[in-house]
Amino acid sequence: MSHKATIPIGPYHPLQEEPEFYKLVVDGEKVVDVDVRIGYNHRGIEKLSESKSFDQSIFIVERICGICSSSHPIACVQAVEDIAGIEVPERALYIRSITQELERLHSHLLWLGLAGHFLGYNTVFMWAWKYREPVCDIMETVTGNRQNYAMMKVGGVRRDIEKDHIPYILQRLDELLTKLEMLKGAVLDDPVLHARLKGIGILTKEDAIDYSALGPTSRASGITADVRRDHPYAAYDRIKWNVITREEGDVFAKTVVRILEMMESVSIIRQCLDKMPKGPIDSKPKDIPPGEGIGQVEAPRGECFHYVKSDGSNSPVRHKVRAPTYMNFPTFRETVIGETVSDATIILAAIDPCYCCTERLLIVNDKDKELMNVSELIKMSQEKTALIKKKMGIA
Amino acid sequence: MGLKEKILTKSLYVFHLSSGSCNNCDIEILDCLTPRYDLERFGIILVGSIKHADVLLCTGSTNRQTIPRIKKLYEQMPKPGFVVAFGACGASRGLFKDSYNTGAPLDEIIPVDAYIPGCPPKPEAVIAALVKLIDKVNAKKKG
DSSP states (O other), X not given: OOOEEEEEEOSSXXXXXXOOEEEEEEETTEEEEEEEEOOXXXXXXXXXXXXXXXHHXXXXXXXXXXXXXXXXXXXXXXXXXXXXXXXXXXXXXXXXXXXXXXXXXXXXXXXXXXXXXXXXXXXXXXXXXXXXXXXXXHHHHHHSSSSOOOOEEXXXXXXXXXXXXXXXXXXXXXXXXXXXXXXXXXXXXXXXXXXXXXXXXXXXXXXXXXXXXXXXXXXTTTOOOOHHHHSOOTTGGGSOOOOOOOSSOSHHHHHHHHHHHHHHHHHHHHHHHHHOOOSOSBOOOOOOOSEEEEEEEEETTEEEEEEEEEOXXXXXXXEEEEOHHHHHTTHHHHHHTTSBHHHHHHHHHHTOOOHHHHOOOOOOOOSSSOOOOHHHHHHHHHHHHHHHHHHHTOO | OOHHHHHHTSOOEEEEEESSOXXXXXXXXXXXXXXXXOGGGGTOEEOSOGGGOSEEEXXXXXXXXXXXXXXXXXXXXXXXXXXXXXXXXXXXXXXXXGOTTBOSOHHHHSOOSEEEOSSSOOHHHHHHHHHHHHHHHHXXXXX
């Protein structure tokens, strides 16, 4: 006889950085169902952005998520540039790519550390966060802040990368690369991590397509989707780099994809610093005409999408944000059912969920329209019975 | 100063509460524990339960979902203890003060002992704040 039990996790749980609530239904050791409740982090950013001017709303979207505080602004400014058809100076495009890749480095290292922490492997946590510090140092040198960089601006970037800083950046990147090689070896050759991560939480290619998974979550399941290659923005079409994919779809594959992506990021930053032309960094646009625009960015977790609508005034009339975790999150249910409780946390961590990105609010307004009346419901029910009868072969 | 206050100047156990933040402050809090800043050498660690904590470290602007939970956690916290508002949002709701879902400032919900300004505060600022907190308790002893 089976006995089902419910394990509540959250909203304030030592394992979670952000408040969210999980209900795991377990049968013995096995997870049979999962329910999630979010909404502890909703700040009404889309509405807030509509009350600010185009220049101010960039600072609002920067604070959607602390980790993607370069991806959201780039997507936002691209959407506004799309409305007005603004040409961005070449040098600004390279600087955008550099901040974007620095952000990817810091996000993936942060994830690796937290994944190690969830596995009870605190050495990985301490190491990964220690090697994250050079990235934060470079960020501080280039942008003036460790997080919340405030680099983006409609029509360009706010700060230039100074010539004196380039040797320092390259030196810190070299330091980082040797450590990354070591981390790569440590993770790929570690028998404990192999035993713990291989073959758990498998997301098949079909499921990844059905759920529209994005970023490293989909690339670990054999989908070669990357906004940087498919819809090039910033300077990604001017340099050589590879899209990293794996076929297995388990947690180990997701780890490998992220580690190899960090190597690519270092290579992209080096090429950008090398190829960066001289010139202006801002095209100083004057006003934004009425219209609609979209911005797509490959954030560390996947595609980040912004839609901005303008009516010719100085602030957006509609600003819609779709963060990558919104699409990746449902895959957690698909991957966790049938696994043991002890693996549930690392399977969840493998999609690198970010709740403050995801907490949007959507109101479907159909006040004037009656969706379905009683007779329609009865008709639907009768149709279903007929369908079942047909399937069972009862005429 | 009683025994309880004296103990409070030694090693502080910190409970981290994210009352609707953007993750940045939370990252910087974790960063304080990792090798470069390593607050653990002063006996400061993050604990999993509010019932073990001396300090309630609150990040983010509050909202309707989190206000009752903040109150509940403060009631469960052993006294005497400190409440620290972390970051611009914790201190004044920051950029989100005009939002429809943002609640009252933290110091109108529970009494706050210290504010750490910044968006996000640097780990050095966190260390400075904790030193000041301990000084505050010591000053009470003399006065």
